[in-house]
Amino acid sequence: MTNDIHLLTGAYVLDSLDDADRDVFTQHLDECEGCAGEVAELRETVVRLADDSWAVPPPRLRQNVMDQIRTTRQLPPLHPMPPEPMRPMESPPSHARPSRAAGWARRSAYGLAAAILAVVAGGGAYLIQQQRVDQAIADRNVALAQAAKMDAVITAPDATLRKGTVTSGGQVVVVSSASRNAAVVMLAGASDPGPQKAYEFWMIEKSNARPAGLLAAGQNSGKVLVEGLGTTDTLGMTLEKAEGASTPTEPILAAIPIT
Amino acid sequence: MTEQNARAQRRAGRLTGVPHATGTTDDAATLLRAVARGDEAAFARLYELVAPRVYGLAKRVVRDPAQAEEVAQEALVEVWRTATRFDPAKGSATAWIFTIAHRRAVDRVRSEQAAHDRVQRLAPEATQTPHDEVVEEATAHLERQQVRRCLRTLTDLQREAITLAYYSGYTYREVAQLLDTALPTVKTRMRDGLIRLRDCLGVEVAR
Numbered sequence: 174m175t176n177d178i179h180l181l182t183g184a185y186v187l188d189s190l191d192d193a194d195r196d197v198f199t200q201h202l203d204e205c206e207g208c209a210g211e212v213a214e215l216r217e218t219v220v221r222l223a224d225d226s227w228a229v230p231p232p233r234l235r236q237n238v239m240d241q242i243r244t245t246r247q248l249p250p251l252h253p254m255p256p257e258p259m260r261p262m263e264s265p266p267s268h269a270r271p272s273r274a275a276g277w278a279r280r281s282a283y284g285l286a287a288a289i290l291a292v293v294a295g296g297g298a299y300l301i302q303q304q305r306v307d308q309a310i311a312d313r314n315v316a317l318a319q320a321a322k323m324d325a326v327i328t329a330p331d332a333t334l335r336k337g338t339v340t341s342g343g344q345v346v347v348v349s350s351a352s353r354n355a356a357v358v359m360l361a362g363a364s365d366p367g368p369q370k371a372y373e374f375w376m377i378e379k380s381n382a383r384p385a386g387l388l389a390a391g392q393n394s395g396k397v398l399v400e401g402l403g404t405t406d407t408l409g410m411t412l413e414k415a416e417g418a419s420t421p422t423e424p425i426l427a428a429i430p431i432t
Numbered sequence: 433m434t435e436q437n438a439r440a441q442r443r444a445g446r447l448t449g450v451p452h453a454t455g456t457t458d459d460a461a462t463l464l465r466a467v468a469r470g471d472e473a474a475f476a477r478l479y480e481l482v483a484p485r486v487y488g489l490a491k492r493v494v495r496d497p498a499q500a501e502e503v504a505q506e507a508l509v510e511v512w513r514t515a516t517r518f519d520p521a522k523g524s525a526t527a528w529i530f531t532i533a534h535r536r537a538v539d540r541v542r543s544e545q546a547a548h549d550r551v552q553r554l555a556p557e558a559t560q561t562p563h564d565e566v567v568e569e570a571t572a573h574l575e576r577q578q579v580r581r582c583l584r585t586l587t588d589l590q591r592e593a594i595t596l597a598y599y600s601g602y603t604y605r606e607v608a609q610l611l612d613t614a615l616p617t618v619k620t621r622m623r624d625g626l627i628r629l630r631d632c633l634g635v636e637v638a639r
Contacts, residue, residue, distance in 0.1 A: 183623030228488030
């Protein structure tokens with residue numbers, strides 16, 4: 174690892190180094206001027222990934238944060254001489270070394286053991302992580318495949334977003350793409366269907382309706398990938414029994430024209 | 433909108449015309465300097481500017497909305513507490529803020545308790561996440577196509593390595609396992625992937 178340690182700039186700005194590697198790298202960073210420039214530049218790049226993660230925070234967050242800052246003393250300005258590493262609680266969240274205070278405080282014996290092992294045995298630490306990684310792989314593959322298909326629809330050049338209201342409350346958003354022959358249907362804020370009922374979506378063409386996806390029973394929001402749109406002209410939504418139905422049960426709670 | 437925005441658009445070619453991080457850099461830096469002097473009103477304005485992305489990023493990484501809210505609160509209070517340590521010579525204010533936020537989120541998912549919940553966290557977001565803000569998110573997705581468009585210019589390995597690390601909070605050793613790829617390859621792909629992303633986005637370091 175030491176022979177090409179500067180190649181870790183990418184993993185470093187992605188916060189993807191474990192503690193032992195990060196310590197080695199930050200030490201290297203102090204001695205490598207070119208690295209600092211590259212880190213700064215890649216850091217600006219990585220921040221743009223946050224652009225894609227915009228979400229409306231709960232309204233109470235603002236009040237909680239404002240309340241807490243009123244009782245939180247600010248650190249004094251930093252003197253030219255870096256205070257680390259003797260005062261970890263005051264280590265600045267600078268670009269070179271984001272604050273680790275909370276992380277360290279929370280870090281478990283397991284985490285410390287892993288870090289020590291990593292120092293002693295190089296790559297050996299990840300063996301400890303093996304089990305959860307194995308567990309994660311199967312779920313991840315399913316999730317990624319589904320998410321990738323949704324992404325492909327949402328980012329298609331001809332993606333079109335349409336909204337409709339649900340008569341029983343809530344909103345449906347349909348992002349459809351003729352070129353992908355697919356749509357992503359999103360339900361938000363619908364009324365609670367109850368544990369034995371589920372919301373189901375339909376591809377409607379004239380008077381025919383084909384099943385287009387089913388939310389889990391009791392779920393009042395969620396996303397469904399609809400493939401094989403064909404000449405569907407309307408996306409519909411009904412309330413069905415938990416396992417879904419082959420034909421829609423009246424009433425149609427929402428109907429969004431997509432052509 | 434600002435000249436800077438227009439410049440960012442020229443740099444990156446065809447864009448959606450939606451303001452993004454580069455359009456708010458100056459504002460965030462100005463506000464952050466005021467925050468460093470203890471200006472609570474400036475902090476409130478900074479909150480409006482960055483909270484949706486701080487919260488969204490936390491939610492994307494930790495998945496659980498309640499934990500994401502905690503992480504976002506911790507990160508934003510940390511911004512207040514350490515604003516005096518922000519050094520504009522080292523990078524933009526937004527980079528500084530989102531570095532804190534991402535670090536907090538990653539710390540959270542790597543804690544032992546979070547490891548316990550990790551499999552649940554990986555369950556398909558697409559079908560199970562109880563979103564309250566699906567509409568806003570869908571709109572945001574469409575508005576922020578530039579990042580996605582640029583991500584698509586990467587190789588599969590570059591893109592997966594970067595998104596697994598950044599959005600899922602994995603260490604690069606874990607990423608190597610997940611992608612069944614040698615460790616040196618993963619770290620190289622993270623780096624050259626980010627460099628390609630930088631070129632596509634037209635990122636400049638604010639100095």
